[in-house]
Amino acid sequence: MNYFNFTAEESALIAIYRDTTLATTLARITAVVPDMDADIRSIAENAVRKLTALDEPEFAALSFVPADDTEG
Secondary structure, rough: OOOOOOOHHHHHHHHHHOOOOHHHHHHHHHHHHHHOHHHHHHHHHHHHHHHHHHOOOHHHHHOOOOOHHHHH
């Protein structure tokens, strides 16, 4: 599995909830999943699945950019 194969939507969601550690980022995302609509929930669940496959150094090396910041 390519651990770094996050979709643009997953990356934007992770950027919103990212914290200093992988564990706290996962906790922040999973805490709000029940309040998400079905489409966003699916994106969040996929992001969580991919994030759980990472270790802390891999997570720390990644950059997640909110969607608004990707436009020139």
